[in-house]
Amino acid sequence: MKRTRSDSARQLADLLRRQILADEPLPCEQDLCAEFATTRNTVREALDLLRADGLITRQPGVGTVVVGHKVPHGLNRLGGLAEILREHGEVTNEVRTAGPVPAPTVVAARLRADEVVYIERLRRLNGTPLSLDLTYLPLDVGLPLLDCDLTGRDIFPLIEETSGQRLGYADIDIEALNADAETAAVLAVPTGSALLRWERLTHFESGRPVDLEYIRLRGDRLTMRARLDRS
Structure with missing residues (x-):
């Protein structure tokens, strides 16, 4: 079955969510692409899902920052x-x-x-x-x-x-x-x-x-x- 980018982004967001809830720092986009063998667009879409849930934000000059702690x-x-x-x-x-x-x-x-x-x-x-x-x-x-x-x-x-x-x-x-x-x-x-x-x-x-x-x-x-x- 051919997977859409949204499918892959949702899967990646689930994996990253666990790291966030465990208070582990998130790697940069480039490292995420390498670790999960995926594209930058997929990584960014996954991060958008986590931002929509209030778990992370993006700060200029800093990158992705965890802001939501459960x-x-x-x-x-x-x-x-x-x-x-x-x-x-x-x-x-x-x-x-x-x-x-x-x-x-x-x-x-x-x-x-x-x-x-x-x-x-x-x-x-x-x-x-x-x-x-x-x-x-x-x-x-x-x-x-x-x-x-x-x-x-x-x-x-x-x-x-x-x-x-x-x-x-x-x-x-x-x-x-x-x-x-x-x-x-x-x-x-x-x-x-x-x-x-x-x-x-x-x-x-x-x-x-x-x-x-x-x-x-x-x-x-x-x-x-x-x-x-x-x-």
């Missing part, structure tokens, strides 16, 4: 954002609203509760908006959290401390979507930007569902990472 978010264990990203900086929370509300039908079915505590937080990593988290909890689990430090701590450890029970497992769905105008304004990204949407239902070790979250994460700041065993 943080790896592991999917191998159940943990809060601050727990998972602690080695990458400080996670802070802006609580936009918190309090008891009647449970929407879908929430009531999944949490087995007619009334819930709803907590909405804008979460930042080193001051940069990272995610918008919408959390629903049964009243007996959620009400004690309203007296806790929701701005400085993850909800998961607070649940375990106030309930005296350990969290066991979570079911999670992840999909890609484009930012609507309201979410884009909150996360400080252009409308239509790529987001990762999580829907996560967390259970106690007993199997009881206790935390239903709808999370929108900036696609330009996070990359999901996991090790998958065939067994």
Whole structure:
């Protein structure tokens, strides 16, 4: 099959993306042509794709410079954002609203509760908006959290401390979507930007569902990472 230049550029962009995410410097265009046995036009088209994703820029007299850094978010264990990203900086929370509300039908079915505590937080990593988290909890689990430090701590450890029970497992769905105008304004990204949407239902070790979250994460700041065993 004869490949187009765009096909080759996309393939090269995927290879270079890994170097960028690993904070490795990019070779100059001439070296890229030699390393990948391709043309300068293909290299430039690949770099254009990476520029469009906000990962690199071109500076006069300097050349191609990496400007977009993504943080790896592991999917191998159940943990809060601050727990998972602690080695990458400080996670802070802006609580936009918190309090008891009647449970929407879908929430009531999944949490087995007619009334819930709803907590909405804008979460930042080193001051940069990272995610918008919408959390629903049964009243007996959620009400004690309203007296806790929701701005400085993850909800998961607070649940375990106030309930005296350990969290066991979570079911999670992840999909890609484009930012609507309201979410884009909150996360400080252009409308239509790529987001990762999580829907996560967390259970106690007993199997009881206790935390239903709808999370929108900036696609330009996070990359999901996991090790998958065939067994």
